Amino acid sequence: MTYHLPAFRHPHSPPNSAGHTYRDYEGVISTLCAGCGHDSISAALVQTCYELSIEPHQVAKLSGIGCSSKTPNYFLGYSHGFNAVHGRMPSVATGANLANPNLLYLGVSGDGDTASIGMGQFVHAIRRNLNITYLVENNGCYGLTKGQPSATADHNSPNKSGEINEHISVDLCGLALQLGCGYVARGFSGDKKQLIPLLKGALTYKGFAFVDILSPCVTFNNHAESSKSYDHIRAHAVMMGELDFVPAYEEIVVESAPRKVQRVQLHDGSSVFLYKTGDDDIDLSDATAALNFLRTHIDSGHITTGLLHCNGAGLELHQTLNTSETAFNQLSEKELCPGNQVLQQINHSLSVIR
Amino acid sequence: MTYHLPAFRHPHSPPNSAGHTYRDYEGVISTLCAGCGHDSISAALVQTCYELSIEPHQVAKLSGIGCSSKTPNYFLGYSHGFNAVHGRMPSVATGANLANPNLLYLGVSGDGDTASIGMGQFVHAIRRNLNITYLVENNGCYGLTKGQPSATADHNSPNKSGEINEHISVDLCGLALQLGCGYVARGFSGDKKQLIPLLKGALTYKGFAFVDILSPCVTFNNHAESSKSYDHIRAHAVMMGELDFVPAYEEIVVESAPRKVQRVQLHDGSSVFLYKTGDDDIDLSDATAALNFLRTHIDSGHITTGLLHCNGAGLELHQTLNTSETAFNQLSEKELCPGNQVLQQINHSLSVIR
Amino acid sequence: MQTVNALNEFVIKLANVNGSGSASANHILVSSICAMQVPATAKNIFPSNIQGLATWYVVRVSERGYLASTNRVHFMVCMNPQSIGRDIAEVCAGGYVLYDSSRPLSPDLMRSDVHYIAIPLIEICNREYDDPRQRQLFKNVMYVGALVSLLKIEYEVACAMIHRQFQGKKKLIEPNIHALQLGYDYAQAHYPSPIGLAVARRNLIGERIVIDGNSALALGALYGGATVATWYPITPSTSVVEAFKRYASQHRVDKDTGRCNYAVLQAEDEIAAIGMVIGAGWNGARAFTATSGPGISLMNEFFGLAYFAEVPAVIFDVQRVGPSTGLPTRTQQSDILLTAYASHGDTKHVLLFPSTPNECFEFAALAFDLADKLQTPIFVMSDLDLGMNEILSEPLQWDDSRHYDRGKVMDADQLEALNEEYGRYLDVDGDGICYRTLPGTHPTKGSFFTRGSAHNRYAAYSESGEHYADNMDRLQVKWRTAHQFMPMAELLIGDGNADIGVIFFGSSRYAALEALDQTAQMNITADLLQIKAFPFGDEIISFIESHQQVFIIEQNRDAQLCTLLLKEYDIPSRKLLSILHYDGTPITADHIIHQFTSQLQNEVSPDLLMRRQAG
Amino acid sequence: MQTVNALNEFVIKLANVNGSGSASANHILVSSICAMQVPATAKNIFPSNIQGLATWYVVRVSERGYLASTNRVHFMVCMNPQSIGRDIAEVCAGGYVLYDSSRPLSPDLMRSDVHYIAIPLIEICNREYDDPRQRQLFKNVMYVGALVSLLKIEYEVACAMIHRQFQGKKKLIEPNIHALQLGYDYAQAHYPSPIGLAVARRNLIGERIVIDGNSALALGALYGGATVATWYPITPSTSVVEAFKRYASQHRVDKDTGRCNYAVLQAEDEIAAIGMVIGAGWNGARAFTATSGPGISLMNEFFGLAYFAEVPAVIFDVQRVGPSTGLPTRTQQSDILLTAYASHGDTKHVLLFPSTPNECFEFAALAFDLADKLQTPIFVMSDLDLGMNEILSEPLQWDDSRHYDRGKVMDADQLEALNEEYGRYLDVDGDGICYRTLPGTHPTKGSFFTRGSAHNRYAAYSESGEHYADNMDRLQVKWRTAHQFMPMAELLIGDGNADIGVIFFGSSRYAALEALDQTAQMNITADLLQIKAFPFGDEIISFIESHQQVFIIEQNRDAQLCTLLLKEYDIPSRKLLSILHYDGTPITADHIIHQFTSQLQNEVSPDLLMRRQAG
Ligand SMILES: Cc1ncc(C[n+]2csc(CCOP(=O)(O)OP(=O)(O)O)c2C)c(N)n1
Numbered sequence A, B: 001m002t003y004h005l006p007a008f009r010h011p012h013s014p015p016n017s018a019g020h021t022y023r024d025y026e027g028v029i030s031t032l033c034a035g036c037g038h039d040s041i042s043a044a045l046v047q048t049c050y051e052l053s054i055e056p057h058q059v060a061k062l063s064g065i066g067c068s069s070k071t072p073n074y075f076l077g078y079s080h081g082f083n084a085v086h087g088r089m090p091s092v093a094t095g096a097n098l099a100n101p102n103l104l105y106l107g108v109s110g111d112g113d114t115a116s117i118g119m120g121q122f123v124h125a126i127r128r129n130l131n132i133t134y135l136v137e138n139n140g141c142y143g144l145t146k147g148q149p150s151a152t153a154d155h156n157s158p159n160k161s162g163e164i165n166e167h168i169s170v171d172l173c174g175l176a177l178q179l180g181c182g183y184v185a186r187g188f189s190g191d192k193k194q195l196i197p198l199l200k201g202a203l204t205y206k207g208f209a210f211v212d213i214l215s216p217c218v219t220f221n222n223h224a225e226s227s228k229s230y231d232h233i234r235a236h237a238v239m240m241g242e243l244d245f246v247p248a249y250e251e252i253v254v255e256s257a258p259r260k261v262q263r264v265q266l267h268d269g270s271s272v273f274l275y276k277t278g279d280d281d282i283d284l285s286d287a288t289a290a291l292n293f294l295r296t297h298i299d300s301g302h303i304t305t306g307l308l309h310c311n312g313a314g315l316e317l318h319q320t321l322n323t324s325e326t327a328f329n330q331l332s333e334k335e336l337c338p339g340n341q342v343l344q345q346i347n348h349s350l351s352v353i354r
Numbered sequence C, D: 001m002q003t004v005n006a007l008n009e010f011v012i013k014l015a016n017v018n019g020s021g022s023a024s025a026n027h028i029l030v031s032s033i034c035a036m037q038v039p040a041t042a043k044n045i046f047p048s049n050i051q052g053l054a055t056w057y058v059v060r061v062s063e064r065g066y067l068a069s070t071n072r073v074h075f076m077v078c079m080n081p082q083s084i085g086r087d088i089a090e091v092c093a094g095g096y097v098l099y100d101s102s103r104p105l106s107p108d109l110m111r112s113d114v115h116y117i118a119i120p121l122i123e124i125c126n127r128e129y130d131d132p133r134q135r136q137l138f139k140n141v142m143y144v145g146a147l148v149s150l151l152k153i154e155y156e157v158a159c160a161m162i163h164r165q166f167q168g169k170k171k172l173i174e175p176n177i178h179a180l181q182l183g184y185d186y187a188q189a190h191y192p193s194p195i196g197l198a199v200a201r202r203n204l205i206g207e208r209i210v211i212d213g214n215s216a217l218a219l220g221a222l223y224g225g226a227t228v229a230t231w232y233p234i235t236p237s238t239s240v241v242e243a244f245k246r247y248a249s250q251h252r253v254d255k256d257t258g259r260c261n262y263a264v265l266q267a268e269d270e271i272a273a274i275g276m277v278i279g280a281g282w283n284g285a286r287a288f289t290a291t292s293g294p295g296i297s298l299m300n301e302f303f304g305l306a307y308f309a310e311v312p313a314v315i316f317d318v319q320r321v322g323p324s325t326g327l328p329t330r331t332q333q334s335d336i337l338l339t340a341y342a343s344h345g346d347t348k349h350v351l352l353f354p355s356t357p358n359e360c361f362e363f364a365a366l367a368f369d370l371a372d373k374l375q376t377p378i379f380v381m382s383d384l385d386l387g388m389n390e391i392l393s394e395p396l397q398w399d400d401s402r403h404y405d406r407g408k409v410m411d412a413d414q415l416e417a418l419n420e421e422y423g424r425y426l427d428v429d430g431d432g433i434c435y436r437t438l439p440g441t442h443p444t445k446g447s448f449f450t451r452g453s454a455h456n457r458y459a460a461y462s463e464s465g466e467h468y469a470d471n472m473d474r475l476q477v478k479w480r481t482a483h484q485f486m487p488m489a490e491l492l493i494g495d496g497n498a499d500i501g502v503i504f505f506g507s508s509r510y511a512a513l514e515a516l517d518q519t520a521q522m523n524i525t526a527d528l529l530q531i532k533a534f535p536f537g538d539e540i541i542s543f544i545e546s547h548q549q550v551f552i553i554e555q556n557r558d559a560q561l562c563t564l565l566l567k568e569y570d571i572p573s574r575k576l577l578s579i580l581h582y583d584g585t586p587i588t589a590d591h592i593i594h595q596f597t598s599q600l601q602n603e604v605s606p607d608l609l610m611r612r613q614a615g
């Protein structure tokens, strides 16, 4: 925790196209441990929203319980937030989204919150293609309850006190891909440069956009043997390619450099560009290929980061439910209440002697 | 439901090597709908256990809630059974298994029971490699509550009353593979010949053995458009190969026919043989290959049945916990209670002035 | 041999096998009687399985207007060989047994004190139909035909009911009428018309409708402005959401765009269902879930969140028999204690107890106003008996001048106009209810963080014991405010001056009314009070205070509502006597009369002593 | 200026920042005092966060032996700039404030009625150490050194405590002693030794140990024969399982094979944790889970299953502040109602209320016998205050002649010898408790199906109302049987003949004892009764009956235990007055005395009236 609120973090940030300064995207001071990966993610979110010129109050922030789930308090202070119960944020987000599709829904969770107690809700929110940006701030442990291994803790590696975790580790990106999630990415809290375009893509994507963000817990899971430590991630990360995000309102100029470029167009016209860096060649729209890539690299001890999959095919929940354009919470009594005349017709259909 | 109990279903079945007749493996009369796939699975289980010469009372049958979860009452009447609450059989089975590893654990669930309310427990039982045979009697709907779509209901296909299911369908085999499950198979209640060796392999496997069994609900989900109908499955099944199961005590003679044969040896020395039938060539020990195979075939509208993956590498839960050979429920007071002398040592270590 | 003779006042029980298609035939029977303007109710007693087990349909014909369940059976239709022994044993002496005489009845099923009516149903079917499914289905309509003759139900009325039943599937009308005729003719040829029991046209129905409580809840939700319905299938609540979906698809779809002004979402389990309701409520939509006991248990954690974070939510609890899976297709009122104090920590919840489909409709709509006004979960406590049986009811009414009360929600203008700092949990009006804002309302004002962790008046996270206690005390103030919004208890019988008072709530209504009607004829006067909600109003306390002895009718083992009374108010517990019924069948007037009179005689019965001493 | 003068009877509060390593230093302080055989207890008040927020450690030195929490602070050690304002304000007039004088204290923090002790801790640290982590850590030991001098704690004892603390990490001993010395020397040089407060060696500790309730629960489970511990991490229960694992790894590993005679499994959530316990219990292992409020809420459905299917299970509920997430690191007794009637349908559960670590140990072990004997879930209701604070306690004792009571379990021979048909739910002994069998016991006899759905006496699925009610009534008989197994309530103060009775349960013990000790000095005589379990024994009813007025001390808002009394027994509610405390801090004697005496004066206080009338 930084005890003193820096008077002005970005004193010279100019207003963005929506007229907001950087400051308008900040929240209250974090109470997390100094150096916690989660704080970097909050910072990246602030920058992302600032750069995307999102209206802060048009965002609804939802989370579960955990250090990670506390973070929505630390950014976007003008947004409403909802710290739900442990592991159940997806359902609360689903209900909120049903009530009003016109806000931007940002779900923040932890690996404990999502991969243990919240596994069921996570899977089913993906199944329904809820229109949300869903972040897991993944540190392989339960920070807030003092460091127990989570379901994403490495298989066969020791925790801080030397105990070996013998259970299979859940790869949330692999899971999301297998479940048919349309936007799947992995970032690292320590790599803002890569993280921000991933977040931009996710926030612009219409449907369930999942970003698994490796976010070291400096207090409980940053020791040498942990694959969720800063050092390990830096040493073992394999980047899927360099990413660039171009909002809908900017002119798109595809770089003519010899690097191979993949462009993914999002629903609102924005684009994500993937610049190939290594030898691997994977089609971003092919989930099976992504899954293969991921599994192969895991087998050889690597951590894949970057945009793994992006596909615009699925209908998001409001589309499948064919709901009104007007948010439910804005519908008038006239639209809601069929009135007594209709009720008398219903009575008639139920009347004994008609 | 068959109203009259047939006096003796297999009047001439000889005793098996454990001295039991077929009858010893039966249960009370089913109360399911006539023609329900689940009843065929019960019958297959009876035959499987009979043929494997399993001691009936050494099996613990566990289930959740649903038509499928009722079935453990209909086979192995000499076994104890536990009809737990909806979706939570895996945890009850885990506890039971911890108390006594020396029984054979058979979990029976439905697609509602496992893929909806039970998703979290299913995933985590796999993660821990609980030593259990876990069957999902998969009919794509909630039979007992009258036919609502389940999470395995086909994407974009209508239910009996014509409503389209727009949510992504969960492929439980794909999920199990992605999660690292060591034994993954898919059977069909209508194909006993294939199902029985799959069940034999599963019951003999040490660790989490998952068999997804397509099992049509004749009352609510057997209409023409349902991929879980008898007709559809028969028309679209792609068999991974023909299977044969050879128990440990039988001599193994690998057929010398020109067909390609894969042999998988199980922990107790039994073997599963896979005879290649089609063109696809997949290594049973390669989960990534199996996942690919599965995903590719789903994309082309096919239903893959057969043994998808079998791998003997993982340690089952008791091994990872390094528990005693004696079942906990057999430990004596001497082994359990450290006694007052030890307590006085503990007191000493806690005493204020020592 | 004695013969039961009764006109318009008797009970027919139909014993069927489930999945055999008897429901539609039985429905023709009861609606024909009603169509002759003679009150009749039907109770459906069905197993927790889909096909092949015993199911009963009990039709009570009562021109006195008794709508309660009863265990007296005057006429038994035996269509289930599994249960025939039990079924025949149930018939009262002098009553009738109709059976399929295609095969001879086993001699041990012959009673000397009942009349047997032998109709060779299978024989006729086999003669008439080739298709086994048809044989099965038309057998049912055939016994209805026989009953039409035996009870002298107007034949044309029965035909009209067949027409109405198969409106959508016109092809089925002719064959059904044919089957009806076959049964009718056989009975006409072999038995008198009427037998000792008969139905004769009256004028006792008027405008009344038949509707089950679950459909009424659904309509209440529709009229109450619910837009989000989330659920997980569970008997006996499933049909609430199904009915909501059906009605909403008819009356809530935008004519121009074809888009829905509602969303129905099947959740992955009950925890998710209530989470969605809370999310929607937080975001300003009126939302509900419908469930039953196991779902209520699972939702516990979320109820506490909604209580503490003050989020509106509506829960329809259609109660069934617990504990655990219990008897999923039987009725009970046994979730009272759990819902009243649901979730860990100090919590209290508002409960509404509808006793008729009309009240289901009213209280469902009311629940949404209450949830918004009190910013808390509201439980509408129905049960299987009320929810899944069609009940003769007054037509539903909606006052078009009525407006939704959205409670204290600040919009952008109000926020703009605010002089002081906005505080989500600031009790500016002194009623314990604070102003909320919806996400996205204002660019810079009124945003706050909703959380289940402790907070101060400005919704900021706080670990201060003072802030915490301040908030908990305000929630108590809100609870006191809630009292004034609750529907008042109603005196249904008596003038309040009797020595003995009787209290009931929920679906015990019809049995209680009948019982007190009967005891009045035995010259026992008692006042009957209906409790409609928790927290309890002063009128309930006065009622108890002003009576020497008060009986409380409950359909549970542990006298759960009585516990709430004892806990929440300073009532001497020996004043309260319980009439308990908990075997899963709907309570009957006979049961009430028996427990009432025997306890009256003993003043304090051994039963009650047991409860008191042993806890 | 007034000065607090006290010998062996005062309170030091240490205000720290969490994650700054103060715990170990503070521990040296309190154990040094105890080692001088002067009773001292410490309460740890910590935030729900890992690093950087305010945390307090309150050391009460009391040769009178008072172990309760208290709000009086005689000496404040201010190590947290965030909270220093509040901290200084808390000190009683004439008390002391120790602060880091490396920077000058802001003038608005200067009080004229307290003594300031200025130690330039950071300055000394910066001079002595280069490593920032060392500076941080040794600063803490340094203020302990200063306190040793100021309070005249024996220096050698403090050194010995450092030795003991760092037994495992010997390298740390020297530098810690050095830091101690630095603080000590500075204080010696600048302040009198002792100041007005002092510690002097006594002989008041004897054999006593210091242990927290959670460790004691863990040892109780170990000695009670628990083999399966499943859990999901949640404050404040986490350390129960951690301690169990630690002790089991020391005392439950087979010497020859190295294999474990226990299993500890972290579940994916609380629902899974209780499911595992039930599975293990069904299969004959003694199993438990430890959790807190949110976990209890989530486990509700499974509790009903275990009640109805009659499976042994032990649940340690280490209560924290609800509702919802509430205050996860503060204490409360507010899960009483929820656990007593947990789950839908008619259910009742056995609760045990330990009030000391010794009782935690005893009741934990007892719980496993009770679970096996009663074949039902047993809840051991501890709380954060009792569970997570180290408390001066009598040594634990285990009677080696004691045997586990496994209850009614039939083995193969018994089954073989059985003449009648085995019935799982057959009440052969008339006590409501039936014989169970374990899976795999016998090839052909005694197998049965365990289910949450209704069943007959032979464990067969049954939808018969009679079977259902028969079973529910037998469960009531079992509940009556349970009474005789419960630990009896104990009269701790008085002879039972006073007019006024006071009842407490659980962790209110120390404050209740202290309060009644104090009021006795005010010439108010009252009898003090400790309730140890639910269901309540006759001795509790007699106690209430034989007193004119009975006060019940509870650490919750809604008088939850009082509700249980009112519901379960025929007690006139106006006889019971509540002393409630619910702000999350442990209850104090002052609070009890205040509420007790003011209610005595008013007879019926407005507070209570409010509760009664408003519900
Ligand atoms: C129902 C319930 N169970 C347990 C807890 C305790 N708890 C709080 S946070 C947490 C784990 C958080 O882990 P994660 O989601 O990974 O977040 P992190 O702190 O690591 O960021 C747990 C178990 C709780 N709050 N609620």
Ligand SMILES: Cc1ncc(C[n+]2csc(CCOP(=O)(O)OP(=O)(O)O)c2C)c(N)n1
Binding pocket: B065, B066, B067, B068, B069, B086, B109, B110, B111, B112, B113, B114, B137, B139, B141, B142, B143, B144, B145, B150, B217, C232, C233, C234, C235, C270, C294, C295, C298, C325
């Ligand atoms: C907590 C809870 N919620 C809901 C139910 C109601 N319920 C019983 S069975 C079932 C679905 C069963 O579906 P599935 O597992 O697919 O079994 P099937 O009947 O199709 O074989 C449901 C929702 C329940 N028993 N418990």
Ligand code: SF4
Binding pocket: A031, A032, A033, A035, A036, A037, A038, A067, A068, A139, A143, A144, A216, A217, A218, A219, A220, D050, D051
């Ligand atoms: S405990 Fe770990 S996850 Fe929590 S704030 Fe500290 S570093 Fe971050």
Ligand code: SF4
Binding pocket: B031, B032, B033, B035, B036, B037, B038, B067, B068, B139, B143, B144, B216, B217, B218, B219, B220, C050, C051
């Ligand atoms: S409803 Fe469907 S799943 Fe259930 S028994 Fe009938 S056919 Fe089988």
Ligand SMILES: [Mg+2]
Binding pocket: A066, A068, A110, A111, A112, A137, A138, A139, A140, A141, A142, A143, A150
């Ligand atoms: Mg984490």
Ligand SMILES: [Mg+2]
Binding pocket: B066, B068, B110, B111, B112, B137, B138, B139, B140, B141, B142, B143, B150
């Ligand atoms: Mg199913």
